[in-house]
Amino acid sequence: MHNIKAYSAAGATSPLTSTKIARRDPTEHDVEIEILFCGICHSDLHSVRNEWSEFMPTAYPIVPGHEIVGRITKVGSAVKKFKPGDVAAVGCMVDSDGTCPECRAGFEQFCPNMTLTFNSPDKHLGGVTYGGYSESIVVDQRFVLRVPSNLNLAGAAPLLCAGITTYSPMRRWKVGKGKKVGVVGLGGLGHMGVKFAHALGAHVVVFTTSPNKKEAAHRLGADEVVVSRDAGEMQKHAESFDFILDAVSAEHDINAYISLLRRDGNLTIVGAPPKPLPVAALGLIMRNRSFSGSMIGGIPETQEMLDFCGKHNITADVEVIPIQKVNEAYERLLKSDVKYRFSIDMASLKSE
Numbered sequence: 001m002h003n004i005k006a007y008s009a010a011g012a013t014s015p016l017t018s019t020k021i022a023r024r025d026p027t028e029h030d031v032e033i034e035i036l037f038c039g040i041c042h043s044d045l046h047s048v049r050n051e052w053s054e055f056m057p058t059a060y061p062i063v064p065g066h067e068i069v070g071r072i073t074k075v076g077s078a079v080k081k082f083k084p085g086d087v088a089a090v091g092c093m094v095d096s097d098g099t100c101p102e103c104r105a106g107f108e109q110f111c112p113n114m115t116l117t118f119n120s121p122d123k124h125l126g127g128v129t130y131g132g133y134s135e136s137i138v139v140d141q142r143f144v145l146r147v148p149s150n151l152n153l154a155g156a157a158p159l160l161c162a163g164i165t166t167y168s169p170m171r172r173w174k175v176g177k178g179k180k181v182g183v184v185g186l187g188g189l190g191h192m193g194v195k196f197a198h199a200l201g202a203h204v205v206v207f208t209t210s211p212n213k214k215e216a217a218h219r220l221g222a223d224e225v226v227v228s229r230d231a232g233e234m235q236k237h238a239e240s241f242d243f244i245l246d247a248v249s250a251e252h253d254i255n256a257y258i259s260l261l262r263r264d265g266n267l268t269i270v271g272a273p274p275k276p277l278p279v280a281a282l283g284l285i286m287r288n289r290s291f292s293g294s295m296i297g298g299i300p301e302t303q304e305m306l307d308f309c310g311k312h313n314i315t316a317d318v319e320v321i322p323i324q325k326v327n328e329a330y331e332r333l334l335k336s337d338v339k340y341r342f343s344i345d346m347a348s349l350k351s352e
Contacts, residue, residue, distance in 0.1 A: 001024055001125065003023075004021060004023055004134055004135040004136055005019075005020060005134065005135045005350075006018075006019055006020065006063045006130060006135065006349075007063065007133040007134070007326060007349070008021070008061040008062060008063045008130075008133070009048045009060065009061060009062050009064075010060055010061050012048070012049050012050040012058070016048065016326050016327055018349075018352040019063075021130050021134060022125055023130075023134075023137065023138050024124045024125055024138050026074050026138050027076055028076040028077045028078040028079075029076050029078050029140055029142075030075075030076045030079070030139065030140060031072055031074070031079060031140075032072065032073050032075075032136060032137075032138045033070040033071065033072055033136060033137050033138075033139065034070050034071050034072075034073050035069075035070040035132055035134060035135060035136055036069055036070045036345075036346055037068075037069045037070075037153050037154045037156075037157040037320075037344060037346060038067060038069075038132035038133060038157055038344045038346055039067030039157040039158035039316070039318070039341055039344070040065075040067075040329055040330075040333065040341065040343070040344065041066065041067055041158070041162070041188075042188065042249070043066075043161075044064035044065060044131075045334070047064055048330070056119070058119055059119060059128045062118065062128075063118055063130035063133050063134055064119075064133055065117070065118060065132025065344075066090070066091060066092045066116070066117040066118060066131055066132060066161055067132065067157045067159070068089060068117070068131075068132035068157065068160060069087070069088075069089045069147060069153045069156050069157045070087070070088065070089075070346075071086070071087055072086045072088050072144075075141075076141070081141060082141060086146070087146075087147045087149070087153065088145060088146060089144070089145040089146075089147050089156070089157075089159075089160055090117060090132070090139050090143060090160065091117070091143075091145065091296070092109070092116060092160070093108055093109060093114055093115065093116060093117060093143055094115050094117050094129060094139045094143050095115035095140055095142075095143060096113060096115065096143075097111055097112075097113040098142070100112060100113070105298075106298040106299065106300040106301065107298045108143075108298045108299055109295055109296050109298055116129065117129060117137075118130055118132075119131075132346075133326070133344065133346075134346075135346065135349055135350075142299065145299070145302055145303050145306055146303065146306065146307075147306060147310075148306060148307065148309065148311075149310075150310055151309060151313070151315055152315050154343040155315030155317070156309070156316075157316075158188065158315075158316035158318065158341040158343065159192075159305065159309055159315065160302070161296065162192045163192055163196075163305055163306075164297040164301065164302045164305050165189060165192075165270050165294070165296055165297075166189055166190075166193040166247070166270060167192075167196050167301075167305040167308070168294055168297035168301055169270065169292075170193070170197060170200060170243070170245065171301070171304075172268075172294070173242075173243045173266050173268065175196075175197055175200045175202050175242075175243055176201050177201035177202070179201075179202045179203070179243060180202065180203045180205065180240055180241050180242050180243075181197040181202040181204050181205070181241065181243050181244070181245070182204075182207055182241050182245070182257070182260065183197065183206050183245050183247065184207045184228070184244060184246040184247060184248050184252075184257055185207070185246070185247040185248040185271065186206055186208050186210075186213050186216065186220075186340075187247065187336060187340060188338075188340050189247035189270055189271065190245075190340075191220055191317060191339075191340040192316060193245045193247055194206060194217065194221050194222055195221055195314050196308075197221070198220070198221025198222070199221070199308070199312040203223050203224075204221055204222045204224075205223065205224045205225070205237065206220075206224070206225045206226070207225075207226050207228045207257070208226075208227065208228065209227065209228055209229055210227075211227050213225070216339070228256070237260050238260060239259070239263075239287065240262055241261050241262060241265050242261075242262060242266075244257050244260065244261065244266070244267040244268070245267075245270065246267060246268065247270055247271050248273070249271035249272050249273055249274075251273050251274070251275055251277070252277075254269070254277045254278075254291070255278070255279065255280045255283050258279070258280070258283045258284065258289060258291060259283055261289045262287070263287045263289075264287075264288050264289070264290075265287070265289050265290075266289070266290045266291075267290075267291050268291075268292050268294050269291070269292075269293050269294075270293070270294055279291060316340060316341045317339055317340045317341070318340075318343040319338055319341075319342055319343070320344075320345050321343070321344055321345070322344070322345055323344050323345075323346065323348045323349050323352075324348060324352075326344065329342045
């Protein structure tokens with residue numbers, strides 16, 4: 001065991017501050033990674049402020065961060081896929097039982113014994129796991145991912161959550177050439193959805209409440225942009241979409257988008273509105289439509305996503321910040337004052 005620098009919060013109303021945490025020494029199956037960049041996800045903020053206490057209460061102190069890109073510094077004796085010097089990534093999970101039906105199917109995110117990157121019971125050191133707002137991390141090789149060499153590392157970090165969250169449902173619903181795809185919301189998740197749908201060859205339509213986002217949406221790969229407050233614009237697209245990705249976390253009228261689906265079309269929600277959304281059953285029944293959710297992806301699909309990003313040179317649009325500005329970034333995140341994700345340059349932690 002050894003101690004490293006990190007940033008943690010001591011309570012729901014406490015700022016993130018510099019601290020020291022313990023990391024285990026690598027076992028034979030482990031990989032130690034020096035963290036170069038760590039993305040800031042909205043779930044980091046929710047967890048730090050204990051806003052998901054009903055189903056995922058926060059244990060303090062908390063070290064958030066699950067969009068991790070870094071360089072391997074040590075590998076255990078049984079590790080064959082990685083070597084020191086490799087650029088690697090860690091996402092939302094760091095362990096699972098490996099034997100349940102979900103794990104065997106490549107859906108480790110649904111394993112009943114899955115260990116999250118932070119705020120999960122730590123079977124090695126006791127207490128809870130600590131995330132990527134830190135100098136380094138030690139992870140079982142099964143949960144370490146390869147990063148294509150052509151990708152910008154600061155922009156690659158958010159792929160480990162925002163990327164896989166939007167890529168997975170598009171692959172599940174066979175987004176590709178000849179398909180008309182909608183993306184609702186142009187934030188951290190939505191901008192990745194636009195990039196993936198475009199790269200997969202679909203006709204991409206962005207829905208936004210802000211007319212001033214049209215130029216940005218086209219730059220990201222949208223073929224059309226609809227201002228959702230304009231009923232006439234919405235009506236033009238009635239019953240025409242094969243798939244819609246809803247990336248909005250605020251309360252909104254989900255039925256307005258369900259009505260845009262063609263027969264057998266699907267709307268998948270990846271945002272997390274704070275209150276249940278009323279869904280009109282007849283809107284689904286009368287056109288054989290479906291409404292579903294999606295949670296990140298398993299390790300094989302996450303690697304597939306990273307490889308796809310390497311092939312198409314896709315990364316998140318990021319604002320790189322030092323760790324010392326993380327509290328300011330949280331406040332800006334609440335105001336949607338970032339285009340489109342924050343990525344922490346972890347070299348800044350060395351000065352603490």
